[in-house]
Amino acid sequence: MKAIRSMVLVSSDPDSRRRGSRKVFDQLQAEIAKYGLADEIKLTEVTDIGRHDAIPMVIVYPEAVAYGPVTPADVPYLVEEHLYKGRIANDLLAPAREMSGRIAWLRSRKGSLPAEQRIVLERAGIVDPESLEDYILNNGYEALAKALTQMKPAEVCAELDKSGLQGRGGAGFPVGRKWSFVAATPGQKKYVICNADESEPGTFKDRLILEGDPFNIVEAVTIAGYAVSADEAYIYVRGEYELAQRRLEIAIQQARAAGLLGRSIMGTAYNLDIHVHSGAGAYICGEETALIESIEGKRGEPRSRPPYPTTHGLWGKPTLVNNVETLANVTSILRNGAAWYRKIGTLSSPGTKVYTILGNVNRTGLIEVPMGITLREVISIYAGGMKNDAAGTEHRTFKLAQTGGSSGSIVPASLQDTPMDFESFRKAGVSLGSGALLICDESTCVVDLVKVLLQFFRFESCGKCTPCRVGTQRCYDILTGITEGRGQLSDLDWLLELGNEMERASNCGLGQTASVPIRDTLKHFRAEVEAHIRLGVCPAGVCPMMAEAVYS
Amino acid sequence: MDSVTEERAIPTIVGDAIHKHGAHFDALIPILGEVNKELGYIPAAALREVRKQLHGPEERVFVSESQLFSLASFYSMFSTQPRGRHVVQFCESAPCHVQGGRDLIKSLQDVLALKPGETSSDGKWSLVMTSCLGVCAVGPVILVDEDIYGNVTPEQLPMIFAKYD
Numbered sequence: 001m002k003a004i005r006s007m008v009l010v011s012s013d014p015d016s017r018r019r020g021s022r023k024v025f026d027q028l029q030a031e032i033a034k035y036g037l038a039d040e041i042k043l044t045e046v047t048d049i050g051r052h053d054a055i056p057m058v059i060v061y062p063e064a065v066a067y068g069p070v071t072p073a074d075v076p077y078l079v080e081e082h083l084y085k086g087r088i089a090n091d092l093l094a095p096a097r098e099m100s101g102r103i104a105w106l107r108s109r110k111g112s113l114p115a116e117q118r119i120v121l122e123r124a125g126i127v128d129p130e131s132l133e134d135y136i137l138n139n140g141y142e143a144l145a146k147a148l149t150q151m152k153p154a155e156v157c158a159e160l161d162k163s164g165l166q167g168r169g170g171a172g173f174p175v176g177r178k179w180s181f182v183a184a185t186p187g188q189k190k191y192v193i194c195n196a197d198e199s200e201p202g203t204f205k206d207r208l209i210l211e212g213d214p215f216n217i218v219e220a221v222t223i224a225g226y227a228v229s230a231d232e233a234y235i236y237v238r239g240e241y242e243l244a245q246r247r248l249e250i251a252i253q254q255a256r257a258a259g260l261l262g263r264s265i266m267g268t269a270y271n272l273d274i275h276v277h278s279g280a281g282a283y284i285c286g287e288e289t290a291l292i293e294s295i296e297g298k299r300g301e302p303r304s305r306p307p308y309p310t311t312h313g314l315w316g317k318p319t320l321v322n323n324v325e326t327l328a329n330v331t332s333i334l335r336n337g338a339a340w341y342r343k344i345g346t347l348s349s350p351g352t353k354v355y356t357i358l359g360n361v362n363r364t365g366l367i368e369v370p371m372g373i374t375l376r377e378v379i380s381i382y383a384g385g386m387k388n389d390a391a392g393t394e395h396r397t398f399k400l401a402q403t404g405g406s407s408g409s410i411v412p413a414s415l416q417d418t419p420m421d422f423e424s425f426r427k428a429g430v431s432l433g434s435g436a437l438l439i440c441d442e443s444t445c446v447v448d449l450v451k452v453l454l455q456f457f458r459f460e461s462c463g464k465c466t467p468c469r470v471g472t473q474r475c476y477d478i479l480t481g482i483t484e485g486r487g488q489l490s491d492l493d494w495l496l497e498l499g500n501e502m503e504r505a506s507n508c509g510l511g512q513t514a515s516v517p518i519r520d521t522l523k524h525f526r527a528e529v530e531a532h533i534r535l536g537v538c539p540a541g542v543c544p545m546m547a548e549a550v551y552s
Numbered sequence: 553m554d555s556v557t558e559e560r561a562i563p564t565i566v567g568d569a570i571h572k573h574g575a576h577f578d579a580l581i582p583i584l585g586e587v588n589k590e591l592g593y594i595p596a597a598a599l600r601e602v603r604k605q606l607h608g609p610e611e612r613v614f615v616s617e618s619q620l621f622s623l624a625s626f627y628s629m630f631s632t633q634p635r636g637r638h639v640v641q642f643c644e645s646a647p648c649h650v651q652g653g654r655d656l657i658k659s660l661q662d663v664l665a666l667k668p669g670e671t672s673s674d675g676k677w678s679l680v681m682t683s684c685l686g687v688c689a690v691g692p693v694i695l696v697d698e699d700i701y702g703n704v705t706p707e708q709l710p711m712i713f714a715k716y717d
Binding site for chain 2: 240297356452
């Protein structure tokens, strides 16, 4: 590899590209060539690093200085000052996220707030996602080498079990146990599936993991295949994530060419092939059995369980299905050991969690922090507090958060000091889900919010089982009635009863959890709902309180 | 593409798609995806053609037209009806909703003079409601063809649409 003096990263996520990152990149290339620096400076496009306030962003290493938002017109000055003369172009610096104005937190975050702890996104924003060489230089493929040469498949499962890693798709099932189940099921042919059908509203962590560090997932799937003795794997990526699909294809191609995938991987007797399978737009395909049906070329309708995919999965064969974020932990655990992983997070939920912060706050985006952080900390430290109203005069306060996407819980302000880990949340009756944190201020009407959620479920219900297909529609109708001033107190009992029936009788998680937001709303915000019915007013001033046809 | 050219193009499009993704059951959805991308929707004639070409003595993938239709109608990225030249997708999920989507959808319907699911009579615009597009940090989000627009305000809409002809 050539010696390079500086590395210049340009953000290239869809948002940045929309704001002209491509032109910035071309302009940088031209300017760097003009000064004859093309041999010493490596220019790379990377996916964004969770900062939506300053894109397109340009980061220069080794100084780790972040510039943004950068326009093509800024580029000549930037190149002359920083890359040619070696001075930091102060007036182009990205707005300070911490005291120093530099993003030193990318590597060493000591003393600078807000500190993140990145395991899953360790390399995102640092490596070139389209270069195997870059990945290997950053500890890539150490874990696979260790597994293949020093560990038996059962030892890999045992190590994961010891680490306490829990599935990050939402259910929090112990990963080591799942791998052992599949490994223990007899059969010549087994499959590994990486579930990257991330359709949960408010969640885009898997997209950033795949776009920022696709090799990590390819390596983790390869390790999983070794651990459960599978020789074929699928990565099911939702259809909308074209960039993620392309980067995975490139990663798989490069890994194959280097002998890290395909036949006799790293010279051992282990073979594995990985296919990238594109979804076609269906929320339900995030459910593992629906996903399997979809790969088989059918409608994404969940199967009845048991039997579980661990014994009867893709084409009826034993199949391991894991979420992207879950797999993204695997390489770090094998490299550093289970004991290291146990030290991070809480006792019952080790490791980190990637959260997406959304809603009425000052900084939206993505963070990776140890398990057990509280909602109050997230809002005040990472989200920069609640956003003022549009005029900037009135200070808004936190009203509620929805954690974990559409079927997540509605968390009132009184619960914002509960540590966010699987155990504590379960005790508080809250679901952690996919890690989406939708933070709302008092301008949000809880009935209106829940109506939108039910609109989503009635649209995305696959229609296979009646409780879900009809139940979501009925709940939506009742909620619409309440927002249009036609509500009655008996409606609330109906909602609870419908919710109970859906939870008990639905075939899969979609119907079983669709009523969670309704249940939570009636538990924590009953007075606000009743105001719609008894007084005929919407306290937040959002609902029309009369018939209105917005949605056909 | 008018209907006659479309009719003629279908066998080639389907043939290419099968060649690219292979004649297997797990390729059915990718094949329909290619057709949808080329024609903007999946006409009944294309489903017929997929069945015909997959039933060959070599392919031996026995799938009925109704099975194919059940796929085309299930997945939201596929359309079984022709759509406008430009498809405007509005994200109606909760994160966009609380970040200003509530007002945006009303303006969107006014500016386009369309209701969700409709196509304008001149065949230029279709308005489609969609679930989360995965760019929630910059909600509300609309997608025009393949261009994503985030932090959209009602005032920006005429400007955005002026770019398309």
